[in-house]
Amino acid sequence: MQGGRGVTGNERNAERDGPFQVRGGSYTMVVLKLIDPSSRNFFPLLGEKVRQAPNFFRNAPIVLDLEELSQEREYFDFVGMIRRLREYQMIAVGVQGGGPRMRELALASGLAILPPGRGQRGEGGFRAENAAKSEAEAAAKAEVIKAESIAKVEAGVESEVAAAAADRAEPQDRSAETASPPAVTGAAALSLSTTQQSGQQSGSIPGVPSPPVPPPSPPSRITLIVTEPVRSGRQLYAAGGDMVVMAPVSAGGELLADGSIHVYGPLRGRAMAGLSGDTNARIFCMSLEAELVSVAGIYRLNETIEPLVYKKPAQVYLDNGYLRLQPF
Amino acid sequence: MPVTPDIPRDSAERGRGSLGRVIVMTSGKGGVGKTTSSAAFATGFAMRGHKTVVIDFDVGLRNLDLVMGCERRVVFDFINVINGEARLNQALIKDKRVDNLFILPTSQTRDKDALTKEGVEKVMEELRKEFEFIICDSPAGIERGALMALYFSDDAIVVTNPEVSSVRDSDRVLGILDARSRRAEMGLAQVNKHLLLTRYDPERAERGEMLKVDDVLEILAIPLLGVIPESQAVLSASNEGTPLVLADKGNAGQAYRDAVGRFLGEQIEHRFIKPERRGLFDRLLRRS
Numbered sequence: 183m184q185g186g187r188g189v190t191g192n193e194r195n196a197e198r199d200g201p202f203q204v205r206g207g208s209y210t211m212v213v214l215k216l217i218d219p220s221s222r223n224f225f226p227l228l229g230e231k232v233r234q235a236p237n238f239f240r241n242a243p244i245v246l247d248l249e250e251l252s253q254e255r256e257y258f259d260f261v262g263m264i265r266r267l268r269e270y271q272m273i274a275v276g277v278q279g280g281g282p283r284m285r286e287l288a289l290a291s292g293l294a295i296l297p298p299g300r301g302q303r304g305e306g307g308f309r310a311e312n313a314a315k316s317e318a319e320a321a322a323k324a325e326v327i328k329a330e331s332i333a334k335v336e337a338g339v340e341s342e343v344a345a346a347a348a349d350r351a352e353p354q355d356r357s358a359e360t361a362s363p364p365a366v367t368g369a370a371a372l373s374l375s376t377t378q379q380s381g382q383q384s385g386s387i388p389g390v391p392s393p394p395v396p397p398p399s400p401p402s403r404i405t406l407i408v409t410e411p412v413r414s415g416r417q418l419y420a421a422g423g424d425m426v427v428m429a430p431v432s433a434g435g436e437l438l439a440d441g442s443i444h445v446y447g448p449l450r451g452r453a454m455a456g457l458s459g460d461t462n463a464r465i466f467c468m469s470l471e472a473e474l475v476s477v478a479g480i481y482r483l484n485e486t487i488e489p490l491v492y493k494k495p496a497q498v499y500l501d502n503g504y505l506r507l508q509p510f
Numbered sequence: 511m512p513v514t515p516d517i518p519r520d521s522a523e524r525g526r527g528s529l530g531r532v533i534v535m536t537s538g539k540g541g542v543g544k545t546t547s548s549a550a551f552a553t554g555f556a557m558r559g560h561k562t563v564v565i566d567f568d569v570g571l572r573n574l575d576l577v578m579g580c581e582r583r584v585v586f587d588f589i590n591v592i593n594g595e596a597r598l599n600q601a602l603i604k605d606k607r608v609d610n611l612f613i614l615p616t617s618q619t620r621d622k623d624a625l626t627k628e629g630v631e632k633v634m635e636e637l638r639k640e641f642e643f644i645i646c647d648s649p650a651g652i653e654r655g656a657l658m659a660l661y662f663s664d665d666a667i668v669v670t671n672p673e674v675s676s677v678r679d680s681d682r683v684l685g686i687l688d689a690r691s692r693r694a695e696m697g698l699a700q701v702n703k704h705l706l707l708t709r710y711d712p713e714r715a716e717r718g719e720m721l722k723v724d725d726v727l728e729i730l731a732i733p734l735l736g737v738i739p740e741s742q743a744v745l746s747a748s749n750e751g752t753p754l755v756l757a758d759k760g761n762a763g764q765a766y767r768d769a770v771g772r773f774l775g776e777q778i779e780h781r782f783i784k785p786e787r788r789g790l791f792d793r794l795l796r797r798s
Contacts, residue, residue, distance in 0.1 A: 411731055413685025414678055430731060432681045450729075 212239070213278070214267075215247040219258075225266060232270050244272045245296055246288075248280030258284060260291035405441075412437065412451065419457075433473060439463070448493075454481075455498075465498040470507065480505045530638040533645050534663040534701075536687075538679030540650030542671045543708040546744060546754065547766070548647035549577045551667070553753035554770030556611035560642040563602065566616035567659035568649035569624055575615040578605065579751025589617040592629030598636055607756060612641070622655040634662045652686060661692050665702040667735060667773075671709050672721040677729055680705075684730065704735035706769060711740045712785040723783055736769030738762055739782040 218224065232239045244267060251258070264274045276294035277285065285295050406420035408427045414434030418425065424441035435451030437443050440458045442465065449467035456463030456478035465475050470491050473484050475498045482498075482505050494509040535548040545568075552564035565588060566574035575581040580603045586596035591614075598614075605611035614637075617624065637644045648659035660666060666687050670680045687701045688694055694701075707726060715722045723737060741762035747754045754763045755770070761782050768778045 410688065411684075413688070414681040416685045416689070430729075432678075432685075432729065434678060434682065435685075 209243070211243050211245050211275070212272075213245045213247050214272075214274075215250055217250045219251075219263065225270075229270060232272075240271050242272055243275040246274055246277045246293070248277055248284050248288075251280065251284070256283060258287055260288050260293060264291065264293070406439070411447075414451070442466070449475075453498075456500075461500045466496075468495050469493050470496040470498075470509075475505070475507070477505060482507065530641045530644050531665060532634060532638070532663045533643060533665040533667060534648055534660040535645060535667050535669060536648040536656065536660055536683050537650065537669040537676070538652060538656075538683040539671070539676045542669050542676055543738070543744070544650075544669050545573050545577050545647050546748060547667065547669050547706055547708065547738075548574065548645050549753040550755050550763075550766040551770055551773070552578075552611060552613075552643070552645050553605075553608055554755045554767060555643045555645075555774075556605070556608045557755065558770070558774065559610065561610040561612075561640070562643040562645065563612040563614055563637055563641045564645040564647060565614040565637075566647050567625070567655050568647065569616050569655060570618065570621045571649065572616050572618040574647050575603075575613060576751060577748050578613050578753065580605070580613055580615070581751070584615045587615050587617045588633070589620050589624045591633055592624065592626065598633065607752075622649070622653065622658075625654060625658040627658065627661065630658050631662065652682065656683075657686070657690065660687055660701075661690070663687075663691060663701050664693070665704065665773075667704045667706050668730070668732065669706050669708055670726060670730070672707060672711075672715060672723075672726060674721065677721065677726055680730055684732065703732040704773065705730055705732050706735050706738065708738040709740045710737050710782070712783060716785050734780065735772055736765055737780060737783055738765045738769070 246260075246263070248258075260274075260277075267274050274293060276296045277288040278296045280288070289295060404420070404423040406418065406423065406425045408418060408425065409429060411429040412418060412427060412431040412435040414432045417436040418427075418438065420437075420439035420441065420443075422440050424444065425437055425439040426444045426446070427437065428446045430447040431437060431445055431449050431451045431453070433450040437445075437451065437453045438457050439455050440460060440463075441455065442463045443453045443455045445453070445465075445467040447467075448469035448471055449465075450471045450473070452474040453465050453467075453472055454474075454476045455465050459478050461478045463477050465477065470487065471484075471493055472487070475482055477498060477500045480500060480503065487507060491507045491509045496507055496509045498505065498507050500506070533551070535544045535551070537544050545566075548564050552562050555562040564574065564578070566572060567588075568574070569589060572584075572587075575584055583603050586601040588601065590596040591598050591601050601614055603613045603615065605613065634644065646659040646663065649655040660683075666683075668680050668683060670676050684703060687703065691701050693699065705727070707723060710723070711720060714720045723734070727734060739761045741758070741760060743758040743760050743762050744754060747757040750757065755766050757763065765782055768781065771778050
């Protein structure tokens with residue numbers, strides 16, 4: 183995703199001619215929460231997980247979450263862990279959480295320290311309910327799969343919001359989809375600095391008519407307005423704000439927004455609101471026929487939409503962690 | 511070269527006035543009738559006096575020449591022209607039945623990689639100067655061949671069958687037209703999109719066995735150019751190598767002739783959408 187839009191200031195232009203460019207980017211990564219890494223079942227269970235969705239894990243960057251490891255732990259073999267993960271074709275790139283001692287060790291092993299994700303508190307954690315049940319015991323040992331989008335921002339640097347891992351967004355095999363729809367796994371931690379939020383994130387999705395870059399002063403939310411039909415195969419992302427679509431969204435089309443999603447037409451594709459964990463986000467549409475709707479990672483599939491709301495004007499919102507579909 | 515006033519809809523944009531209009535016949539899905547429709551439209555335009563060329567973009571699966579009945583006259587092809595191995599005039603085959611109609615066949619031995627953007631552009635620019643209509647018969651899929659066929663288009667005729675998978679694929683192609691065509695990339699006016707619904711059986715649609723015209727229109731949301739009824743004549747015309755508009759005095763041929771007229775801006779009411787009334791009683795009531 184190279185947009186390179188939203189460059190402001192002359193010094194940035196000067197930077198273009200230099201031997202490198204410093205940029206921010208945001209990527210969806212799989213977080214591997216370490217609960218009991220010394221368990222004998224750790225790698226066998228992990229291997230099973232990988233077999234269910236090999237394409238999803240192939241060469242995937244992995245963030246190790248140390249939060250659940252006991253605090254008093256003085257030593258952890260990061261190098262060994264990195265090597266073992268490699269055997270499963272996963273590439274550990276960094277850690278989040280953990281005490282200062284653990285971070286030091288991670289750093290020494292070549293891992294980056296990532297800011298803690300907002301989604302890790304659980305409310306945004308995304309998991310297919312049925313898969314979760316069978317996993318409950320396994321989870322004690324190897325709790326995988328909470329993809330979080332980690333935003334890495336260098337202050338004052340032009341940033342591009344890469345729409346969450348487009349490659350991984352379409353799981354190749356069905357099992358990946360049921361186990362953990364990666365595109366939806368948006369319990370995200372967008373710890374964006376204000377410089378980033380000042381409006382440079384709107385443009386980077388190809389083919390999207392990007393709204394003009396707003397002036398730098400009033401920060402915060404940007405609305406993405408789409409006036410043409412969202413056809414099958416198209417993926418749109420409203421980074422850091424709401425999305426308003428004034429046309430039909432076809433089956434096979436995909437809408438992602440950190441805020442709410444409004445569709446003034448039939449919604450037949452997928453819509454994921456609150457992608458970075460905003461549980462107050464909602465989805466509104468004129469006719470609810472979606473393949474999938476989700477708010478902050480909690481999702482419903484088309485086949486579970488009740489006849490009462492199907493093809494009706496409706497809203498989708500979270501109510502105490504429960505996804506409600508309500509006709510108007 | 512005489513040009514109907516409405517044809518170069520953005521002559522100012524092109525700067526030179528009387529350049530031809532490039533039309534892609536596309537669908538995403540295979541077997542829906544792209545080649546049949548390309549042959550029918552090309553012949554239809556030519557019969558009305560518009561100088562037309564139809565190009566086969568399905569490199570490696572050469573079919574258009576068979577449907578046009580000129581397979582035994584192919585010496586040089588589209589790929590030879592792209593590679594500079596032949597001049598355009600050597601590769602163009604003039605139709606023997608209709609004046610103003612030319613066929614540019616493709617290669618059966620090469621593959622889609624032979625279609626380079628620069629090469630196709632060069633041929634298109636040359637054809638635009640000489641022809642009023644350039645019809646690009648797209649291969650199925652959304653890969654290189656199909657992308658090259660639609661890239662230079664001013665108009666797209668999206669051929670769709672009344673079934674969900676075909677409609678879904680057409681929808682995908684419409685998205686690609688708006689995002690990845692030359693017009694989209696250069697920020698020009700969008701490609702004009704037209705829906706051609708083929709193999710339609712009004713009675714089966716009425717019984718709910720296939721999608722109705724309105725169902726398809728609701729999903730695709732583009733103007734309807736024509737509905738071609740399912741017809742036995744299509745297969746025999748194709749095997750015989752005679753374009754439907756020439757061969758068929760029946761419904762399918764008429765429907766194509768209507769669609770050509772509509773494309774040229776004529777107001778023609780849609781036919782063959784409702785089941786025909788049957789039986790003596792009906793006839794007495796409705797037709798007298």
